[in-house]
Amino acid sequence: MNNYVEIIPILLEGLDITITVLIGSAIFGYLIAFLAGFGRLSKNFLIRNFTKVYIEVFRGTSLVVQLFWFFYVLPGLLGIELSAYLIGVITIGMNYGAYMSEVVRGSILAVSSGQSEAATALNMSRFQRMRFVILPQAIRMMLPEFGNYLIQMLKATSLVSIISLADITYVGLLYRDANISEGVAVFTMLLVLYFIIALPLIGLTRWLERWASKGVATE
Incomplete structure (x- = not known):
C-alpha cells in the first residue's frame, strides 16, 4: 500500500500539463465546433464543403495518427514547427471540434421552424434571428453533449504523452520504466487520478443536463 501512496506525488508532477492541455x-x-457547425449550415458552396471535408477527415482518422502527423510530418512538409503543447491542444481541439460541430449543427436545426418564422414576422434580420431567437435555444441543447465531450477530451489528454509532453501518463510511464515491478501500482493510480479529475466534470455535465432539460423549447 505504501508503494501506491508514494507514487501519487510523482504522478502529480505532470498534473499541470494535463490540466492546461485540457483547458486549451x-x-x-468549442471554438472550432461553432465555426464548423455554422460552416456546415452556410449557403456558400465552398465554405459548406470545405467544412464537410475537415469534419470527415478528423472524424475518420485516429487521434493518435493526427498527433504524430502534426508533430513529425508537419515540420518537414510545410516547415511549420510548433511546441508539443500547442500541437497537443490544436490536434485534440480539432479532433473533438469536428465531432462537436455536428452537435452545434443538429441543435440549431432542432429549434422549431416556427420560432424563426415568428422572428421573421417581427422583421428581424437573419443575424438577429440567429442571435436572439435560435442560438439561445440551441445552446441549451448543446450544453449536455458539450459536457460529455469535455470528459472525453480529458481522457484524450493522456495521448499527448506520445509526443513527449510530461503529463501524468508520461510521468507514470517513465517511473514504470525505471521500476518495472511497480507497473500495477502506477497504472492503478493513473486510473484513480484520472477518475478524480473527471469527477467535477461529471458533476458539471449532470447539472447541465438538468438545467438544459428545463429550457428546451418544444412544439
Missing part, C-alpha cells in the same frame, strides 16, 4: 483543447475545440 476545450477552448479551441
Whole structure:
C-alpha cells in the first residue's frame, strides 16, 4: 500500500500539463465546433464543403495518427514547427471540434421552424434571428453533449504523452520504466487520478443536463 501512496506525488508532477492541455483543447475545440457547425449550415458552396471535408477527415482518422502527423510530418512538409503543447491542444481541439460541430449543427436545426418564422414576422434580420431567437435555444441543447465531450477530451489528454509532453501518463510511464515491478501500482493510480479529475466534470455535465432539460423549447 505504501508503494501506491508514494507514487501519487510523482504522478502529480505532470498534473499541470494535463490540466492546461485540457483547458486549451476545450477552448479551441468549442471554438472550432461553432465555426464548423455554422460552416456546415452556410449557403456558400465552398465554405459548406470545405467544412464537410475537415469534419470527415478528423472524424475518420485516429487521434493518435493526427498527433504524430502534426508533430513529425508537419515540420518537414510545410516547415511549420510548433511546441508539443500547442500541437497537443490544436490536434485534440480539432479532433473533438469536428465531432462537436455536428452537435452545434443538429441543435440549431432542432429549434422549431416556427420560432424563426415568428422572428421573421417581427422583421428581424437573419443575424438577429440567429442571435436572439435560435442560438439561445440551441445552446441549451448543446450544453449536455458539450459536457460529455469535455470528459472525453480529458481522457484524450493522456495521448499527448506520445509526443513527449510530461503529463501524468508520461510521468507514470517513465517511473514504470525505471521500476518495472511497480507497473500495477502506477497504472492503478493513473486510473484513480484520472477518475478524480473527471469527477467535477461529471458533476458539471449532470447539472447541465438538468438545467438544459428545463429550457428546451418544444412544439
